[in-house]
Amino acid sequence: MQSIDVRNMLNAIITLTTDFGLKDPYVAEMKAVILGINPDAKIVDISHNIEKFNIRMGAYVLAAAAQHFPKNTIHLAVVDPGVGTKRKAILIETEKAYFVGPDNGILALAAEKQGLKRVHKLSNRKFMLPEISATFHGRDIFAPAAAFLSKGVSPSEFGPVIRRIVKPKFAEVTRKNNILIGEVIHVDDFGNIITNITSKDLEELRLKLAKNVKLKLKDAWLKVRLCSAYAEAKAKTPIGIIGSHDFLEISINMGNAAEIFQVKTGDKVTVYRY
Amino acid sequence: MQSIDVRNMLNAIITLTTDFGLKDPYVAEMKAVILGINPDAKIVDISHNIEKFNIRMGAYVLAAAAQHFPKNTIHLAVVDPGVGTKRKAILIETEKAYFVGPDNGILALAAEKQGLKRVHKLSNRKFMLPEISATFHGRDIFAPAAAFLSKGVSPSEFGPVIRRIVKPKFAEVTRKNNILIGEVIHVDDFGNIITNITSKDLEELRLKLAKNVKLKLKDAWLKVRLCSAYAEAKAKTPIGIIGSHDFLEISINMGNAAEIFQVKTGDKVTVYRY
Amino acid sequence: MQSIDVRNMLNAIITLTTDFGLKDPYVAEMKAVILGINPDAKIVDISHNIEKFNIRMGAYVLAAAAQHFPKNTIHLAVVDPGVGTKRKAILIETEKAYFVGPDNGILALAAEKQGLKRVHKLSNRKFMLPEISATFHGRDIFAPAAAFLSKGVSPSEFGPVIRRIVKPKFAEVTRKNNILIGEVIHVDDFGNIITNITSKDLEELRLKLAKNVKLKLKDAWLKVRLCSAYAEAKAKTPIGIIGSHDFLEISINMGNAAEIFQVKTGDKVTVYRY
Numbered sequence: 001m002q003s004i005d006v007r008n009m010l011n012a013i014i015t016l017t018t019d020f021g022l023k024d025p026y027v028a029e030m031k032a033v034i035l036g037i038n039p040d041a042k043i044v045d046i047s048h049n050i051e052k053f054n055i056r057m058g059a060y061v062l063a064a065a066a067q068h069f070p071k072n073t074i075h076l077a078v079v080d081p082g083v084g085t086k087r088k089a090i091l092i093e094t095e096k097a098y099f100v101g102p103d104n105g106i107l108a109l110a111a112e113k114q115g116l117k118r119v120h121k122l123s124n125r126k127f128m129l130p131e132i133s134a135t136f137h138g139r140d141i142f143a144p145a146a147a148f149l150s151k152g153v154s155p156s157e158f159g160p161v162i163r164r165i166v167k168p169k170f171a172e173v174t175r176k177n178n179i180l181i182g183e184v185i186h187v188d189d190f191g192n193i194i195t196n197i198t199s200k201d202l203e204e205l206r207l208k209l210a211k212n213v214k215l216k217l218k219d220a221w222l223k224v225r226l227c228s229a230y231a232e233a234k235a236k237t238p239i240g241i242i243g244s245h246d247f248l249e250i251s252i253n254m255g256n257a258a259e260i261f262q263v264k265t266g267d268k269v270t271v272y273r274y
Numbered sequence: 275m276q277s278i279d280v281r282n283m284l285n286a287i288i289t290l291t292t293d294f295g296l297k298d299p300y301v302a303e304m305k306a307v308i309l310g311i312n313p314d315a316k317i318v319d320i321s322h323n324i325e326k327f328n329i330r331m332g333a334y335v336l337a338a339a340a341q342h343f344p345k346n347t348i349h350l351a352v353v354d355p356g357v358g359t360k361r362k363a364i365l366i367e368t369e370k371a372y373f374v375g376p377d378n379g380i381l382a383l384a385a386e387k388q389g390l391k392r393v394h395k396l397s398n399r400k401f402m403l404p405e406i407s408a409t410f411h412g413r414d415i416f417a418p419a420a421a422f423l424s425k426g427v428s429p430s431e432f433g434p435v436i437r438r439i440v441k442p443k444f445a446e447v448t449r450k451n452n453i454l455i456g457e458v459i460h461v462d463d464f465g466n467i468i469t470n471i472t473s474k475d476l477e478e479l480r481l482k483l484a485k486n487v488k489l490k491l492k493d494a495w496l497k498v499r500l501c502s503a504y505a506e507a508k509a510k511t512p513i514g515i516i517g518s519h520d521f522l523e524i525s526i527n528m529g530n531a532a533e534i535f536q537v538k539t540g541d542k543v544t545v546y547r548y
Numbered sequence: 549m550q551s552i553d554v555r556n557m558l559n560a561i562i563t564l565t566t567d568f569g570l571k572d573p574y575v576a577e578m579k580a581v582i583l584g585i586n587p588d589a590k591i592v593d594i595s596h597n598i599e600k601f602n603i604r605m606g607a608y609v610l611a612a613a614a615q616h617f618p619k620n621t622i623h624l625a626v627v628d629p630g631v632g633t634k635r636k637a638i639l640i641e642t643e644k645a646y647f648v649g650p651d652n653g654i655l656a657l658a659a660e661k662q663g664l665k666r667v668h669k670l671s672n673r674k675f676m677l678p679e680i681s682a683t684f685h686g687r688d689i690f691a692p693a694a695a696f697l698s699k700g701v702s703p704s705e706f707g708p709v710i711r712r713i714v715k716p717k718f719a720e721v722t723r724k725n726n727i728l729i730g731e732v733i734h735v736d737d738f739g740n741i742i743t744n745i746t747s748k749d750l751e752e753l754r755l756k757l758a759k760n761v762k763l764k765l766k767d768a769w770l771k772v773r774l775c776s777a778y779a780e781a782k783a784k785t786p787i788g789i790i791g792s793h794d795f796l797e798i799s800i801n802m803g804n805a806a807e808i809f810q811v812k813t814g815d816k817v818t819v820y821r822y
Contacts, residue, residue, distance in 0.1 A: 013583060015576065021463030022296070022570070023323040025339035028289065029518075031318050032342035035287060039316075039344070042587075044579050049571040052464060053528060065573035068580035068687070070587070081528060084503020134503040136518035139342070189569030190600060229632020229682040244684035254601060254629060295737030296570070297597040299613035302563065303792075305592050306616035309561060313590075313618070326738060327802060355802060358777020408777040410792035413616070 012150035013042045013069060017062045017077040017106075018138065019050040026136070030076075030143040033129065037147035046075075053081040055105045057265060059168040060186045060194075063110035064245050066097065075110065076138075076146040077101040084134035089122035089141050090165065091149070091158050098155070100146045102137070105168035112167075123159035173201050180205060180271040184263055185247070191256030193217070195269045197248040202226070205273045213240055214272040217250060220261050224250065286424035287316045287343060291336045291351040291380075292412065293324040300410070304350075304417040307403065311421035320349075327355040329379045331539060333442040334460045334468075337384035338519050340371065349384065350412075350420040351375040358408035363396035363415050364439065365423070365432050372429070374420045376411070379442035386441075397433035447475050454479055454545040458537055459521070465530030466515075467491070469543045471522040476500070479547045487514055488546040491524060494535050498524065560698035561590045561617060565610045565625040565654075566686065567598040574684070578624075578691040581677065585695035594623075601629040603653045605813060607716040608734045608742075611658035612793050614645065623658065624686075624694040625649040632682035637670035637689050638713065639697070639706050646703070648694045650685070653716035660715075671707035721749050728753055728819040732811055733795070739804030741765070743817045745796040750774070753821045761788055762820040765798060768809050772798065 014034060020026040027048050034041050046065045050058040058079035066075050073096075080087075080102045088103035095115035099107040100122075122128075122141060127148045132140040145158060173182040173196055182197040207213055207226065215222045224240040225233065233239040233253040238260075243249040248271070250257050258264070288308060294300040301322050308315050320339045324332040332353035340349050347370075354361075354376045362377035369389035373381040374396075396402075396415060401422045406414040419432060447456040447470055456471040481487055481500065489496045498514040499507065507513040507527040512534075517523040522545070525531050532538070562582060568574040575596050582589050594613045598606040606627035614623050621644075628635075628650045636651035643663035647655040648670075670676075670689060675696045680688040693706060721730040721744055730745040755761055755774065763770045772788040773781065781787040781801040786808075791797040796819070799805050806812070 021323075023321055023335075024460075024462045025320060025335045026462075028318060028320040028339040029342045032339065032344070032347075035316070035318070036342070036344045042583070043318075044576060044583070044591075046573060046576040047571055049569075061571075061573045065576040065580065068577045068584070070580070070584045073580075082505050085505045133518040135515060139518065186572075188572045188574075231630050231633045241683060244681040244687065295597075297595055297609075298734075298736045299594060299609045300736075302592060302594040302613040303616045306613065306618070306621075309590070309592070310616070310618045317592075356779050359779045407792040409789060413792065 012038065012040070013044055013073045014146050014150055015044045015046050015065070015069065015073060015075045016048070017046040017050065017058055017065075017075070017079075018048045019052045019054065019058065019079045020048050020138075022048050026138070029136075029139045033139055033143040034147040037144060038151045041147060041150050050079050053079065054265070055079050056168050056170065057186060058106045059109040062106065063113055066110040067113060069097065071096055072098070074098045074100065074146045074149055075107075076142055077106045078138035078142055079106050080104065080137065083137050088162070089137060089145075090162070091120045091122055091145060091155055092165070093117040093119075093155050098149055100142050100149070103166050105166045108165055108167045109170070118155065119162050119165055120155050121159040121162050124157060127153065127158055170196060173197050175201070175204065178205065178273040182269050182271070184265050184267045184269060187258040187263065187265060191252070191258040192243065193250040193257050193261070193263050194243060194245070195248045195250070197269065197271060199242045199246055199248075202242075202248065202271070205271070207271070207273055215240070215250065216268075216270040216272075217261050218263050218267045222250070286312070286314070287318055287347040288420050288424055289318045289320050289339070289343065289347060289349045290322070291320040291324065291332055291339075291349070291353075292322045293326050293328065293332065293353045294322050294412075296322055300412065303410075303413045307413055307417040308421040311418060312425045315421060315424050324353050327353065328539070329353050329355075330442050330444065331460060332380045333383040336380065337387055340384040341387060343371065345370055346372070348372045348374065348420045348423055349381075350416055351380045352412040352416055353380050354378065354411065357411050362436070363411060363419075364436070365394045365396055365419060365429055366439070367391040367393075367429050372423055374416050374423065377440050379440045382439055382441045383444070392429065393436050393439055394429050395433040395436050398431060401427065401432055444470055447471050449475070449478065452479060452547040456543050456545070458539050458541045458543060461532040461537065461539060465526070465532040466517065467524040467531050467535070467537050468517060468519070469522045469524070471543065471545060473516045473520055473522075476516075476522065476545070479545070481545070481547055489514070489524065490542075490544040490546075491535050492537050492541045496524070560586070560588070561592055561621045562694050562698055563592045563594050563613070563617065563621060563623045564596070565594040565598065565606055565613075565623070565627075566596045567600045567602065567606065567627045568596050568686075570596055574686070577684075577687045581687055581691040582695040585692060586699045589695060589698050598627050601627065602813070603627050603629075604716050604718065605734060606654045607657040610654065611661055614658040615661060617645065619644055620646070622646045622648065622694045622697055623655070624690055625654045626686035626690055627654050628652065628685065631685050636710070637685060637693075638710070639668045639670055639693060639703055640713070641665040641667075641703050646697055648690050648697065651714050653714045656713055656715045657718070666703065667710050667713055668703050669707040669710050672705060675701065675706055718744055721745050723749070723752065726753060726821040730796075730817045730819070732813050732815045732817060735806040735811065735813060739800070739806040740791070741798040741805050741809070741811050742791060742793070743796045743798070745817065745819060747790045747794055747796075750790075750796065750819070753819065755819070755821055763788070763798065764816075764818040764820075765809050766811050766815045770798070
């Protein structure tokens, strides 16, 4: 039996994460569709500046932000190079929230972090716009789904349960003796280089705050101190820091680390204890 | 007799379209003025990244987004190179919505699409800020007008009806035998080249999905397939697509068509049937 | 005795001004924290494109926007190169509004303009997130403070009153005989060069509209007319204008003055009467 839906529909929050940029009408069209269906929806932008077609970056940014939103928030994410093909449209229920978007990995990282409960395929035409373009499912399928969900439509009404979803391909951190091998998962607007190496990974190497570590970052060798605040380091000196999302970041106080070391998402990072 | 205004004032949506960019205080000043007059207004950004002074681009973006908003939405648009001169400030009523801004063409495309009903000159000082700068009518005249309108002030109270408005200069599509001549009206953030040629224009040339067409795009000759989804084409191959706003777009799956063909707004596009 | 707090908590506005940019999850994380504490808060972005670490620019943009917001607005600003060090976290009460952020000058300009009443140190852990990172006080300390304040928590509950705050270092305008010496305080997205010279400063030199003035702008000598609207000048001609914030701006109608004169924030401006 389907459990009764006890969401409080007042103040339903719908977040948006896309690679649409902020110049075009596209983001506003999605908001227009949402507000047409649920005038009381509170829409919060996470980011519309995900790199075009970069599903991994979208997955990372969504996962970083989603964990801070209140219970029952609906997260709508569209980085969708496969729009108009047979990739599925899905709705994920987690212990805490809802995720709506294409089944290409963009939702999986955030959803798994929150405890995945059930996934529905979006197939019920009743909850889509009457005309569906082949190029803009964000507006025609995902925005209406999020809006109807925010009005209390039960997830099971959107379509059948499916068992498997696509996951974004992030490298796992590997450890060999005194070495951790990971990769750059995001470069932020400050130029901070965010890796997939967590504080737990560093602890297993008995690396902790105030220690120096040796790093290979793409082609450059660095020796950095593990700090807890950017300003602990001298200006223009690279440091290692456990950032606000519990990942190892390579930063330069008052400078742009990614520019200086010419690093981008996907580049390899090796940490040595010595 | 003036018809009674039966707008439902709860959840009044006010959209904003400007060329102000997102770095400066200007957009927030407009929002501050609106919320000072109507604390319940729901403000939705359409775009603040219209190219500086590019009225045609503003008109296109506003028209593309406006059609999706609910009835009685108030659209405020400010791309206003003539601010402080004798260009008029206007309020347009359409069958569906309201448009507020300078009379320079920025509003006309969207308003005509919705069925133009009446145009008022904004001349009543009661609905402007007490002090009016010569450089920022967005804040001092248009924002208060939109806010008072959202509170239920009747359009006729803002000023006299006027008969003529300025229209943006878009080329008409012309047809000669087996040739359509149009122009680029927008280049989006993905590099999709959006032309003013509609699906109806193509049908008149008996061009339809899955057909190949020959195109001249600025100086380049192309043969493209008319597709319905970006991902139907091989990566990096140019295609023709009827986009989500019913215009012919030239796109490159997973690539930036405008960069590759060095095309910008206003460039000529010719379509040949062969 | 502490005065009773009579703020009307409905429609509390919280504004955000940061140097975080719009690509990353950071701004959304702050909004998530705010809405988790006060689901009814109305969040308005002032700017997230303050130049990284540029406290003076943040102070200018916040001051320009803040004056237009309704009474009791809460302004949260985070340009915070010293995050994680011993710089204080503060809450300022003014005659009109509240300001929350680091004590590094970012808040002072706007707060003093509104009549500074009292400053509290944010030290009460009850109004912070349970875990406080050393790198993101915007999310962990300032966002919760603004949100609790918007729910009616009295400023005195956040921490003790402090007597002195850090002020941003803006040059004063100096006058020698027929010369005014000031500096560039902001370059806006149109390329308008905004100086710290006010209309009052110009009046003291008996300079007024329609007069010509001689200017030295960094290394360039200019003769400009003092205009009241951009469009009064011929296209591509530099003019002086008293902008919408009552500062002397050097602008080029339909052009980018800052690019042409290669001027940036902090550069010297000298005005001569002749």
